[in-house]
Amino acid sequence: MEIKNVGIVGCGTMGGGIAQVCAQAGYQVHVLEASETLLQNGIANMKVFLEKGVQKGKVSAEEKDAVLSRIKGSLNIEDLSVCQLVIEAIVEDMEKKRELFSKLDKVLPGHAILATNTSSLSIVDMAAATARPDKVLGIHFFNPAPLMKLAEIVETILVSNETVNIAKEFVQSLGKTFIVAKDLPGFVVNYLQYPFRLHAIRMVERGLATPEDIDKAARLGLGHPMGPLELQDLVGLDITYNACLSIYKETNDPAFLPPVLMKKMIAAGKLGRKTGAGFYNYKDSKQAPLKA
Numbered sequence: 001m002e003i004k005n006v007g008i009v010g011c012g013t014m015g016g017g018i019a020q021v022c023a024q025a026g027y028q029v030h031v032l033e034a035s036e037t038l039l040q041n042g043i044a045n046m047k048v049f050l051e052k053g054v055q056k057g058k059v060s061a062e063e064k065d066a067v068l069s070r071i072k073g074s075l076n077i078e079d080l081s082v083c084q085l086v087i088e089a090i091v092e093d094m095e096k097k098r099e100l101f102s103k104l105d106k107v108l109p110g111h112a113i114l115a116t117n118t119s120s121l122s123i124v125d126m127a128a129a130t131a132r133p134d135k136v137l138g139i140h141f142f143n144p145a146p147l148m149k150l151a152e153i154v155e156t157i158l159v160s161n162e163t164v165n166i167a168k169e170f171v172q173s174l175g176k177t178f179i180v181a182k183d184l185p186g187f188v189v190n191y192l193q194y195p196f197r198l199h200a201i202r203m204v205e206r207g208l209a210t211p212e213d214i215d216k217a218a219r220l221g222l223g224h225p226m227g228p229l230e231l232q233d234l235v236g237l238d239i240t241y242n243a244c245l246s247i248y249k250e251t252n253d254p255a256f257l258p259p260v261l262m263k264k265m266i267a268a269g270k271l272g273r274k275t276g277a278g279f280y281n282y283k284d285s286k287q288a289p290l291k292a
């Protein structure tokens with residue numbers, strides 16, 4: 001099956017980035033959002049990202065315009081009926097995802113593939129909400145999607161080899177590398193990195209070191225491009241909290257149990273960059289440890 005039209009559901013942090021990557025690779029992209037304001041915000045974020053690329057000489061002005069012209073926004077799920085592949089990037093909530101998959105299944109042609117960008121939820125549960133479980137899998141991108149080179153292809157126990165092979169070719173067509181993971185909590189990357197990040201937060205909670213020193217240790221002592229707390233602020237504390245809790249509930253592995261400090265910071269609205277404060281303060285840009 002040749003993929004020409006790609007649907008993206010949700011135009012937030014991940015959906016916007018994935019939509020941009022697909023349009024940059026030449027696909028016609030159809031973005032579905034829940035409200036006009038959120039849709040316009042998502043498209044505006046892509047424009048800003050591409051304009052920065054033009055300023056840095058990485059993208060030409062013509063290419064930027066061509067990429068944006070390939071992205072169509074919609075509030076109507078039926079507009080996705082032209083898509084051969086739809087990637088879901090809505091909130092990390094199983095009931096909402098199952099409801100969406102069931103609706104997409106009814107709207108899309110029988111050959112279309114349904115992918116989820118979930119970080120931690122069971123993909124076979126989403127597949128079971130459709131009449132095409134052999135065509136449902138995970139394509140898990142990383143934040144920021146336009147820059148991160150990897151996508152995890154996540155196989156359920158019901159997906160067909162044909163679907164997995166199409167997904168592999170699709171990921172490569174985006175200029176990215178894939179690894180294949182099983183539909184088990186955390187897949188490969190998050191199973192490795194979440195316990196590390198939670199451990200860094202426990203170190204702050206116990207007063208063992210400052211966020212600055214923990215991040216410096218990871219960057220300069222371990223060669224990580226970002227420290228775990230800088231990364232945590234970028235991703236959002238609420239996102240990691242919910243993802244880790246969901247893995248913990250599924251596996252009972254204490255390595256994934258979020259520290260109490262995290263719960264308190266979420267209650268205080270300190271979610272990271274998106275609320276202007278997390279482990280660092282972003283309201284005064286001079287205090288931000290990283291350039292935006």
Ligand SMILES: NC(=O)c1ccc[n+]([C@@H]2O[C@H](COP(=O)([O-])OP(=O)(O)OC[C@H]3O[C@@H](n4cnc5c(N)ncnc54)[C@H](O)[C@@H]3O)[C@@H](O)[C@H]2O)c1
Nearest residue numbers: 010012013014015032033034089090091092117118119143
């Ligand atoms: N943020 C990350 O670093 C990251 C990384 C990898 C994977 N993920 C996963 O990607 C998914 C999206 O995460 P995000 O950070 O982009 O979330 P986000 O909150 O930034 O964006 C979600 C968007 O989905 C929209 N939405 C919700 N329900 C919808 C519906 N029924 N139809 C259309 N749009 C709808 C919301 O309006 C919102 O704009 C989640 O499953 C998350 O676990 C996130």
